[in-house]
Amino acid sequence: MVKYIDIADDIREKIIEQTYTYGQKLPYEYVLCVTYHCNKETMKKALDILVKEGLIVRRRGAGTFVKDYDPSNDDVLKKGDRYGVGLTGKYQGFYRIRSEVVEFSVIPSDLEISKKLQIEEGSFVYHVIRARYLEEIPYVLEIIYMPISVIANLRLENVSNSIYAYIEDELGLKIQSSHKTITGELSTPLEQQYLELSEKEPFFQVEKVSYLSSGVIFEYSLNRYHYNQFEENTVTVHY
Template identity: 30%
Template structure:
């Protein structure tokens, strides 16, 4: 967890504990920077996380107002979330584990070459994992990554957090992702691993994730049970 992520978690807990009351203003960034011993830029990053999650609203000239909007009754994630599922679940004090369904190296087909800016000769990992949260099937992830960019992936890494490995072991900086979210029908994999019914809708998230140097490092599509997970977007105008 980065410094700004840990600060965001502390502030969020204070909001939930009513230390910072709904409808009031968050202490200004200079005071928070002094309290946590960090720069205002770090505090601004923490507030951005809280804004995306619906806990605060920042308006230029008016400060940062406490919203503490509940995110409904099922797990939701901001559409521009890129910290990884393991971090999100750890933040919520929930247990997560991964079941590896398939893990192999292959040469990319044309669509993957285009998505990840690869040549036909650059091998990729093809990974399918079932993410299990609190012993319930949660997300079925189909992930493709360039071998040269994310070297030495192992079963142990896949059972934990690929994003943690990318950021903290490889030292790569993730910039964000482009996502397409749509409803679709359950397929055979969903029925088998997510325990869906044949008539259940599934929320599919197709994603290309990028490093700060602009290179795409992941193409994936995750399959989410309709009753387990959703995505939310906060649209604010300054």
């Protein structure tokens, strides 16, 4: 495995096990370089992964600090439970889950999508729209973009089930974290059809950028929830 990924994995484990505790300042970068027998560039790549995951934060003039870690938080995943962030991993065994694939195609990325995925404009991406149901009740409408250069050979059968399971179990990639932005919007005919919303009724949208353990972005998605089905739990820590 690449050196900086090994280093990120080790520091992450220390944060999870609270060897580095909430709010604690990490050792100076040169000390970490000596500890892990690496150069500054390798250490920067390792720490950049943890910054993207929301585990550490850099404070100008002060150093690098551990942020809050909650093992029950779906956005920071423990090893061996990677695709638990997906709907299948979260509810399978508790509710009957059904996916209706509305769109599955390969398209060239436009400027906005390429910026979100950090790829060149025009690079080919999977474009997936699927409605997901719990016990036949509309739960979420997912609009997903994934670069084909990162997620290879995605098939309709994968899209109809758990994409995250395919990524981890068949491709052998490790899903690490996601960054979310939550907004409220008024429904369009698309949400009205698949979320059973009336005209001008609102939905909650979770815009999400998701990362592999290597720090590579593998997904940009817009998850749209019926206002009665949406719940988001967060923790705010003041240092």
